[in-house]
Amino acid sequence: MSIYQKFGLKQVINASGKMTALGASAVHPEIAEAMGKAAMDYVDISELMAEAGRRIAKATGAEGGCPTLGASAGIAISTAAVIAGTNLVDIERMPHSEGLANEIIIQKGHSVHFGGAVHQMIAIGGGKVVEAGHANQVERAHIEGAITSNTAALLYVKSHHAVQKGMQSFLSMLEIAHANKLPLIVDAAAEEDLHYYIAQGADLVIYSGGKAIEGPTSGLICGKAKYTQACHAQFKGVGRAMKVGKEAIMGLLTALERYENKESTGEEQKRKMNELLQALADVPGVQGRIVQDEAGREIYRAHLTIDPEVAKLTAKELISELESGNPAIYTRNHYSNLGIISIDPRPLLVGQEQIIAQRLQELLK
């Protein structure tokens, strides 16, 4: 019995991905052990924060680093850092930033909702959001025209949530920022590459600890020393309301170590998904195939195309049956309009692909 069932909650099988709504990542035992040990002991927190910063810097190739409660907190803290710097009086009055350069320029197609709104996280850090351009088209002139003496930074959001077409690229935003002596903040919450944006010269880059890095609920900021020092300083201000615990920091650092030595899981993913497809081979109304991630990442999902005539259920009805069962099975449903249900092998715990196959057999027989 899982700890959640012991507390009266339903058992969940996550076949959808790194979903905050389902608890993001189930951490490796080595990470859980580090968190448990950290929770049962004391440490000098300022020493821990400094060491975490050094390790984050090393893992990302940046000059400095700062652990956070999550990527959302990372946006708020980065914003406060570029506005208030290390001035204690300014830090303590955030998010009230009147009189300081406090405008954060973001492309309109990047002002998205990832489960929370990017613009609200900026506001929590004292930033005034300036949306440049149009939802589906932003020209260089829109960004340059939005820059004033009140601009504190430009923010670039790298995410499938953001509009992909018609936006200024990361490199273009970087060039505009630096040509105007402004920092560029990158929200790379779910990105797998911890080095690229830093290597290109981004000033602050934000990652979620619970997504690609597969750590606990946590996050990190990496970047130029001047700015990451200012991020640390915000824990005397707005950062205090988003304090990252010693357990989460040790979990994050352990996850970063594991991430650096991560081996490819592509073959294992394909094996699991092939097993699932074989188990479904004789089930009427389902056509399965293995499909690599749209963004080209090393993720091999099973796409199940449901023929509603034969299955007597549409993909959406099947999804709702799977979610209301016990255990509740959550699939990846970006293509459910097209009659496709996809199964993400990465979050599955040992043997759960078999439970999913059995449940589909029962529902479709």
Ligand SMILES: *Cc1c(COP(=O)(O)O)cnc(C)c1O
């Ligand atoms: C998930 C996500 C966040 C928030 O990350 P948390 O670690 O859950 O706070 C921010 N920005 C983007 C683009 C995201 O995808």
